[in-house]
Amino acid sequence: MQDKKIRVRFAPSPTGPLHIGGVRTALYNYVFAKKHNGSFILRIEDTDQKRYVQGAEDYIKESLKWSGIQWDEGPDIGGNYSPYKQSERKEIYKKYLSELIQKGHAYYAFDTPEEVEEMRKKIESENSGNAQYDSVSRKYMCNSLTLSEEETKKRIESGQPYVVRALVPENIEIEVNDIIRGKMKVDSGTLDDKVLMKADGLPTYHLANVVDDYLMKISHVIRGEEWLPSTPLHVLLYKFFNWEEKMPQFAHLPLLYKPDGKGKLSKRDGERLGFPVFPLKWKDPKNGEILSGYRESGYFPEAFVNTLALLGWNPGTEKELFSMSELIDEFSLEKVNKAGAKFSPEKAKWFNHQYLINKSSEDVAKQITPVIKQKGHNIEFNKLIKIVELVKDRVNFVHEIWDQMSFFFEPPVEFDKKIVKKKWKEKTPEVLNNVINVIENIKPFDANSINNELESFMQKNEISPGLLMIGLRIAIVGEAKGPDIKEVMSLIGKDEVIKRIKFAIDNIP
């Protein structure tokens, strides 16, 4: 393994938006490849025409890009193993399929879907074995094993629809070695004769992924746990082709579960529990249904990636914040957990908060600028940076900042009743009226001078801070929130402060 070049693939099918479990799979593939100076390949598995969804492929690519996951080979950018879309590799699969048929590892089956269904129902009702097309039932179904050679040929030539199935041996032991889970042994008798090529002439996943992984020289197959049950079949296919030496190593990732209860995280959970299940917003082209995304919800891609990275993997230290390059440095498949992880929307928010407070105020100010313009305000950028500095660590998302800073731009028109009732005393208007003169003479109008002058005013007149400072806050902010009132005053400016104080005196009963 060490002397071989590391090549991994992420192979989604464009049947809809990629959900966060898929992004995590891509992420683990990516960081694993980069750690070992290998290649990360994007391959589109679009062999099911019926389920093809317009726009899904672009969505997948955009999601990966937004997450900072760039592929080295794939559709659009190409590579040495083109094409990277399975629908364009039809002929390749046909060639390998006929090899399997020739070697006697696959066979033609003419049963209609209804006939197969009937067989299943019959076995189920009789309770006479596994309700599947396997080494037992194939003996009485309509296929090239039960038909004569001439009859088979005749049917194919006459254009009768058929599928090609794997001829799974009756009872051999198949061993699967998984990097995360260790050895797994399966009796081939419990497997069914999976369809390798559908009646439409396109291969199923099982054939296509084995052929492509071989041809694309994939060294490690890192995919979700839902593939574990079909891995013995894949191993069998490598054997059939005599590719055992080149067989990739497998690593099956634990699933992402829904936050409540159990079960695979699904698209409905997001809407039901109020958190995004998808990296980007998605609008269903058929019914117009809209699914929310992390990007549109205000998450930083770094925070999103960090959240996913730690669901199922942990380096064994107490570190929780990882940049992409740190993930690349520290990731290892051996440290991936076996058990599934419930997704926690709360923790995801916390991660975003961490990234937000670690960003420079300048950076955050840039991001909030459009919102300020949209609210109809203009502000000198340096001043905005100072405001952001005061409020950014109070929120989880950039879009929550406006709520924390609106009073810098818009004077209060109403005053929070609760705090007024509690803290707006009978003497407050008089005190505030007196302090206006003091404020007028503060020079320079910065937090420090304001503090000094107000302090001496309070001392001289024996006024408690509880009266003056809270009074000022009510007048200037309108409610019991916000950063240090002296800082607020200096940023709002002397004239505006006085204006607000007068307004409050006149308007608070």
Place this chain on the structure above:
RNA sequence: GGCCCGUUCGUCUAGUGGUUAGGACGCUGCCCUUUCACGGCAGUAACACGAGUUCGAUUCUCGUACGGGCUACCA
């Protein structure tokens, strides 16, 4: 039903044949702040169960329970 995988605080997890079983999110309290947050500190809470191996098992083995995945001419 069959096959496969899994099980440490509510959640994400660390960890070891002998530990006060560690951290983080959440929650609660205190401090800071005469505001609200942020932050700091503290508290809360876990080895699914039963056997076996062992001087000793959360750790190893088996079984049970529970959970999950797969069981398509889908991936």
